[in-house]
Each structure stands twice: as C-alpha cells, then as structure tokens.
Amino acid sequence: MKGDAVTGTTNPLRRVGALADGLRDWWEHAKTWQRYLVYLAAIGLSLVLPAPWIGSFMSPGADWTTVLIYPIGTYILLAVGLNVVVGQAGLLDLGFVAFFAIGGYSVAYYGTHYGWNYWATVAFGIILAAVSGVILGAPTLRLRGDYLAIVTLGFGEIVRITANNTDEIGGARGIANIPHPPPVFGTKFLLDPAPYYYLIVAAIVLVIIFSVRLQKSRVGRAWAAIREDEDAAELMGVPTFKFKLLAFAIGAMIGGLAGGIYAGKAVFIEPNTFPFILSATILAAVVLGGSGNLPGVILGAFVIGWLPERFREVEWLKEALGRDPAEYRILLFGGVLVLMMALRPEGLLPSRRRKAELHEGTGGMGTLGAEVPGPDTDVATSEAAK
Amino acid sequence: MSDFLDQFLPSTVGGLVFGSIYALVALGYTMVYGVLRLINFAHSEIFMIGTFASLVVVTAVAPDVPLTGIALVGVLLLMMLVSGAVSGGAAVLLELVAYRPLRRKGATRLTALISAIGASLFLQELFALVVIPAITGNPGRNQQSIPRVAARDVLFQIGNADVRLDQVIVVVAAVIMMVALDRVVNRTRIGRGIRATAQDPEAAVLMGVSIDNIVRTTFLLGGAMAGIAGALYLMEFENTVFNIGFVLGIKAFTAAVLGGIGNLRGALLGGVALGLIENWGAIFLGSEWKDVIAFTVLVVVLMFRPTGILGESLQKARA
Numbered sequence: 134m135k136g137d138a139v140t141g142t143t144n145p146l147r148r149v150g151a152l153a154d155g156l157r158d159w160w161e162h163a164k165t166w167q168r169y170l171v172y173l174a175a176i177g178l179s180l181v182l183p184a185p186w187i188g189s190f191m192s193p194g195a196d197w198t199t200v201l202i203y204p205i206g207t208y209i210l211l212a213v214g215l216n217v218v219v220g221q222a223g224l225l226d227l228g229f230v231a232f233f234a235i236g237g238y239s240v241a242y243y244g245t246h247y248g249w250n251y252w253a254t255v256a257f258g259i260i261l262a263a264v265s266g267v268i269l270g271a272p273t274l275r276l277r278g279d280y281l282a283i284v285t286l287g288f289g290e291i292v293r294i295t296a297n298n299t300d301e302i303g304g305a306r307g308i309a310n311i312p313h314p315p316p317v318f319g320t321k322f323l324l325d326p327a328p329y330y331y332l333i334v335a336a337i338v339l340v341i342i343f344s345v346r347l348q349k350s351r352v353g354r355a356w357a358a359i360r361e362d363e364d365a366a367e368l369m370g371v372p373t374f375k376f377k378l379l380a381f382a383i384g385a386m387i388g389g390l391a392g393g394i395y396a397g398k399a400v401f402i403e404p405n406t407f408p409f410i411l412s413a414t415i416l417a418a419v420v421l422g423g424s425g426n427l428p429g430v431i432l433g434a435f436v437i438g439w440l441p442e443r444f445r446e447v448e449w450l451k452e453a454l455g456r457d458p459a460e461y462r463i464l465l466f467g468g469v470l471v472l473m474m475a476l477r478p479e480g481l482l483p484s485r486r487r488k489a490e491l492h493e494g495t496g497g498m499g500t501l502g503a504e505v506p507g508p509d510t511d512v513a514t515s516e517a518a519k
Numbered sequence: 520m521s522d523f524l525d526q527f528l529p530s531t532v533g534g535l536v537f538g539s540i541y542a543l544v545a546l547g548y549t550m551v552y553g554v555l556r557l558i559n560f561a562h563s564e565i566f567m568i569g570t571f572a573s574l575v576v577v578t579a580v581a582p583d584v585p586l587t588g589i590a591l592v593g594v595l596l597l598m599m600l601v602s603g604a605v606s607g608g609a610a611v612l613l614e615l616v617a618y619r620p621l622r623r624k625g626a627t628r629l630t631a632l633i634s635a636i637g638a639s640l641f642l643q644e645l646f647a648l649v650v651i652p653a654i655t656g657n658p659g660r661n662q663q664s665i666p667r668v669a670a671r672d673v674l675f676q677i678g679n680a681d682v683r684l685d686q687v688i689v690v691v692a693a694v695i696m697m698v699a700l701d702r703v704v705n706r707t708r709i710g711r712g713i714r715a716t717a718q719d720p721e722a723a724v725l726m727g728v729s730i731d732n733i734v735r736t737t738f739l740l741g742g743a744m745a746g747i748a749g750a751l752y753l754m755e756f757e758n759t760v761f762n763i764g765f766v767l768g769i770k771a772f773t774a775a776v777l778g779g780i781g782n783l784r785g786a787l788l789g790g791v792a793l794g795l796i797e798n799w800g801a802i803f804l805g806s807e808w809k810d811v812i813a814f815t816v817l818v819v820v821l822m823f824r825p826t827g828i829l830g831e832s833l834q835k836a837r838a
Binding site: 225227272273275276278279280282283284286287288290291294295297298409410413416417420456460461463464466467468469470471473474475478 | 557558616617620621624626627628629630631632633634636637638639640641642643644645648765766769772776805807808810811814815817818821822825
C-alpha cells in the first residue's frame with residue numbers, strides 16, 4: 134500500500150485497488166450484524182437480478198436470465214473452483230475444463246443411457262471428476278509451475294480428444310436429449326431459464342461457503358504455506374503432496390458440479406463444448422479478479438462472462454468493427470492478460486496476502502518456478518527469470 | 520502384427536519428417552528456457568506466423584506447377600528466409616511487449632507464463648480476425664491452402680517405404696539449420712554470451728554481458744528457427760490455419776522436454792523421438808489418437824525423467 138501512495142494514483146487500476154483496500158478494512162472491522170446485512174443484500178440482489186428491467190440494460194441483445202446462467206453463472210462457479218487450485222494452493226492448472234467436461238458427460242451419459250436420476254448423475258459426475266483429479270494429480274503434482282501448467286493443458290486436450298474419438302459417448306456428434314433436472318418444490322425445470330438460474334445461484338452459494346470454510350481451516354493455511362514456499366512448507370512438516378492433491382480434487386469436484394448443471398440446462402453437449410480456450414478464459418477470470426480472493430474472482434468471472442454479451446448487440450460498435458464485437462472477446466482477453474501482468478499482476482481485487490507475496494518479488498510465487506527437481510538446481514540461475 | 524510390419528517403414532519416414540519440424544520448433548523453447556527459465560508459451564504462434572509468411576511468399580511467387588531444380592531451391596530458400604526473418608522479428612517484438620516489462624519489474628515466472636498465454640491468444644485472434652483475411656481474402660478461421668511447391672517425386676525406397684523429394688528436403692534443411700545454430704551457440708562470441716547467461720546470469724552481467732541483448736538474440740534465433748520450421752511445414756503439408764501452433768507447440772515443447780530442456784542437441788533427439796513414437800503408436804491406435812500419444816509421452820517423461828534423455832548435461836551443455 135505504501136508503494137501505491139508513492140507511485141501515485143495516476144494508474145486507474147491502482148485507484149480500484151485503493152478503493153478495494155478501504156472496503157476490506159471496513160469489512161475486517163465490521164460487526165457481525167453488518168456482515169449479515171451484506172450477505173442478505175447479496176442474496177437479495179441475486180434473487181432480483183434476473184428482473185427484466187435490469188436485463189434490458191445488462192443484456193439488450195440476448196435473454197438476460199439465460200446469459201446469467203451461461204456464461205456468467207457457470208464462469209463464476211468454475212472460477213471459484215479454479216481459485217481453490219490456483220489462488221489458494223498456487224498450482225497453475227491449464228486443463229480445468231477437463232473436469233467441467235467430465236461432470237457434463239457424466240450427466241449426459243448416465244442420464245441418457247441408463248436413465249439415472251439427474252441428481253444422482255450430478256453426484257456421480259462430481260465423484261468422477263474428483264477421481265480424475267486425483268489420477269491426474271498423483272503422478273504430476275511433483276512438478277511445479279510451468280511444467281504442471283503444460284501437463285494439465287495436455288490432460289485437458291486428452292479428455293477432449295478422447296471424447297471426440299469414443300463412439301460410446303457420441304464421438305464428435307456429442308450427446309443430445311440430456312434429461313432436465315426433476316422438479317424441486319414443485320418448480321419444474323423445463324424451458325423457462327429462471328429455475329436453472331436459481332439452481333446455479335444455490336450451487337455458487339454452497340461452493341462459496343465451502344471454499345471460505347476451507348480457506349479458514351488448517352487445510353487453507355497449509356495451501357497458503359505451499360503457495361508461498363513449498364520447500365519451506367515441507368520442511369515445517371506440511372505434507373505438501375497430500376494437500377496439493379486435495380486442492381486438485383476439490384477444484385475438480387467444483388468443476389464437475391458446474392459441468393453437471395450446465396449439461397442439465399443445455400440438453401446437448403459435444404467435445405467442442407470444452408475447448409482449451411475455456412480453461413484459459415476461467416484462468417483469465419481468476420487472475421483478472423484477483424487470484425486467491427473470492428470477491429475478486431467472482432467479479433473477474435462476472436466481467437469476463439458479461440462484457441462480450443453486453444457488447445454483442447451494440448450497433449455503432451458493430452458498424453465500426455464490421456462484425457460482431459463478441460468475436461473480439463478472445464483478442465481482448467489476450468491483450469488484457471498481457472496488460473494486467475505488466476500493470477497489476479495481482480488482479481483487480483487482490484487478496485492481501487497474495488499481493489504482499491507478489492510485491493516481495495523473490496518470495497511468494499517464487500516456488501512456482503520451473504526448476505527441474507534435481508541435485509543440480511541452483512538458486513542463482515533459477516532467479517534469472519526475473 | 521503384420522500390419523505393423525507393413526506400415527513400420529513408411530511410418531518411420533513420416534515420423535522423421537514430423538520429428539524434424541518438432542525439433543526445429545523445440546529449439547526456440549529450449550533456448551528461451553535455457554536463458555530465462557521461462558516456457559515461452561507464445562512460441563507456437565511464432566511458428567504460425569512463419570507458416571503465413573511463407574504462404575504470402577508462395578502466393579506472390581505463384582508457381583503454377585510443382586517446381587524442380589534451381590527454381591525449387593530458389594523458392595524454398597526465399598520462403599525460409601522470409602519466414603525466418605518475419606518470425607524472428609515477431610519473437611523479438613513479443614519479448615519486448617510481453618516479457619521485458621515483467622523482467623524489469625522482477626515479476627515471477629507465473630506472471631510471465633500468464634502474460635505468455637495472453638500474448639498467444641492475442642496473436643491467434645489477431646491473425647484470425649485481421650491478418651489472414653487481409654492477406655488471403657478468405658475468412659480467417661478457415662484452413663488456408665497453397666499450391667504444391669515441391670514435386671512429390673519418389674527419390675528412393677527403403678524396404679517398402681517410398682522416400683519422396685519433399686521429405687528429404689524437410690529433414691535435410693532441418694538438420695542443416697540445427698547444425699548451424701549449434702555452431703553459432705558454441706563457436707561465436709554472441710553464443711558464448713548466451714551460454715554464459717544461461718549458466719549464471721549474475722556473473723554474466725558482472726563480466727559485461729548485456730542481458731537485454733542476449734535475451735533479444737535468443738528470441739531472434741529461436742523465432743527464426745520456428746519460422747523456418749513454418750516454411751518447411753507449409754511446403755510439406757500445404758495448408759495452415761490460425762490455431763495451427765496450439766497442438767504443434769505443445770508437441771514441440773514435449774520434444775524439448777523429452778530431449779532435455781535447455782539442451783540444443785536434446786531438442787533434435789527429442790523431436791525425432793517424438794515424431795517416431797507418435798507415428799508408430801498411430802499404427803496400433805489409429806492416427807486420430809496421435810495427439811493423445813504425444814501428451815501421454817509428455818506426462819510419462821515428466822514423471823520419470825524430468826530432465827529428459829540428455830538431462831545429465833543440463834548444466835554443462837545448456838545453450
């Protein structure tokens with residue numbers, strides 16, 4: 134924060150940060166009833182959010198409630214899951230979409246082939262995703278940083294190509310006619326998007342509570358220790374491998390849940406529903422918002438899900454560009470990622486601890502380097518990347 | 520099994536061709552990694568840019584028939600020269616925009632990796648939306664084809680495998696470029712600077728090596744190799760697309776890891792090995808599983824021998 138004051142407030146990103154800092158100070162000292170008031174306000178907001186008068190401003194070109202489910206809600210759910218892996222445990226995962234796919238395919242396959250109950254397929258998808266998280270993590274979590282990133286990227290592609298080449302799960306044609314969720318409290322899940330919206334809000338709330346409880350527990354502290362300095366954590370008696378595996382499995386479960394909900398709404402999935410770019414998008418959301426800080430991550434996912442939809446139907450923009458502005462989405466993500474890393478690598482609303490780590494320079498994320506674990510890894514050369 | 524024996528030699532030839540291209544692209548990963556300890560994720564887009572630079576050359580020169588003799592050599596050299604220059608320039612620009620500001624700020628490697636992913640997406644989309652429609656007139660997401668440059672003459676046979684002219688060109692050109700690069704790194708003054716920086720950047724700075732120059736040269740050389748790989752790829756497979764770098768980049772990276780990242784000769788070995796493994800594996804599983812085979816190789820290598828085949832010499836021979 135001292136650094137912010139010195140380098141001046143000319144950088145608008147820093148001003149956002151200063152505002153966030155002020156808010157967070159208030160939050161830390163807020164009384165219990167004040168906090169509950171904020172929770173209530175947030176829940177109230179999420180209940181009225183699909184209202185048409187909001188939608189006419191937020192999404193003039195498409196059905197607002199549908200936009201709230203996908204991309205916005207799904208992105209938030211995925212980002213909260215990826216935040217456990219990247220933000221809390223500091224493991225860079227570029228194949229997160231694989232777990233989303235596994236959840237989606239479980240619901241699609243067991244729902245259409247065996248006629249299982251929707252909730253059972255979702256639960257099964259979550260378990261399957263967790264198991265594959267462990268299967269991927271067990272051999273690869275010895276790797277660090279960039280190597281882990283590439284291996285997870287490879288895993289994401291393996292899952293997609295396998296789905297594409299396996300006729301049993303529809304091959305490139307995908308799976309159609311996925312059953313909708315059965316009625317809950319008399320609410321039917323059919324064509325009306327509203328019930329799905331509330332379903333996804335419920336899932337997000339559950340996952341947030343779960344994630345916050347984890348972060349404050351012993352597990353969360355172990356993750357933070359691993360993220361800051363894995364070797365030191367190991368020396369201090371943290372079984373790092375076990376906790377990294379746990380982070381991977383929990384992230385995977387949340388990804389699987391998101392996939393299950395998505396499949397129940399979308400009715401049709403195919404391998405290309407789960408491209409690498411989705412992994413990159415969710416990572417961009419986490420990093421943009423402020424890796425490790427839940428409100429930041431949610432903000433990041435909302436912005437990244439919403440903005441392309443908002444500008445899809447803006448006529449003057451369409452004319453100026455000569456095509457649908459949403460096509461520039463990925464171009465913008467790319468540019469924003471590069472800019473963010475240069476200007477504010479900690480994201481819009483960084484977690485305090487994470488920000489301190491990044492400002493330290495050598496410490497913090499230093500363990501995320503790509504050292505080949507071996508007897509001859511020396512510190513001087515490994516710091517050359519700076 | 521007889522299937523396997525029948526297809527073994529043709530697959531080997533095909534694997535060597537693919538492997539040479541992987542190896543050329545892998546050089547860029549391995550050099551940048553050697554100097555900066557950074558996986559230059561956007562290197563695959565440098566390769567993509569190289570294929571399109573060659574596409575422009577082929578379209579401009581417009582050979583209406585497959586070429587032979589002097590004309591073929593001339594066109595190929597022009598393709599490689601232009602692609603190498605364009606890709607080398609693009610790599611230098613990439614370093615300037617995406618990595619140098621981070622290096623100045625002492626950012627961590629995670630930051631650099633995310634910046635690299637961003638640059639990679641940006642370049643792909645820039646080509647899909649702006650550059651490719653401008654140079655070809657076709658929609659940017661379509662596959663772009665070129666007419667045949669090198670005649671597909673069978674030069675000689677090994678067992679039941681035909682070895683064609685174009686395949687020989689790819690392998691020979693790749694080997695020449697790799698030997699040349701090896702010479703540059705091991706014999707010249709700038710090469711000594713690169714090796715010194717790779718071994719101990721702080722000591723190198725103290726000895727008067729300009730890190731900025733070294734990093735720029737590293738990106739330039741690696742990018743040029745990727746550009747030449749792009750030219751060869753386009754000549755051999757006659758098509759390209761805006762996201763061609765994605766899978767090829769991962770495979771080239773796999774090749775670099777397989778050979779021992781940071782090691783130039785390892786890149787050659789890794790590239791050829793990966794090309795062969797992939798093609799032999801495809802005989803059993805079918806070619807649609809090729810990418811899965813490559814990714815599995817990556818996971819297995821990283822699990823059991825993260826320093827790669829030539830890993831022992833990582834410190835000594837680090838380029």
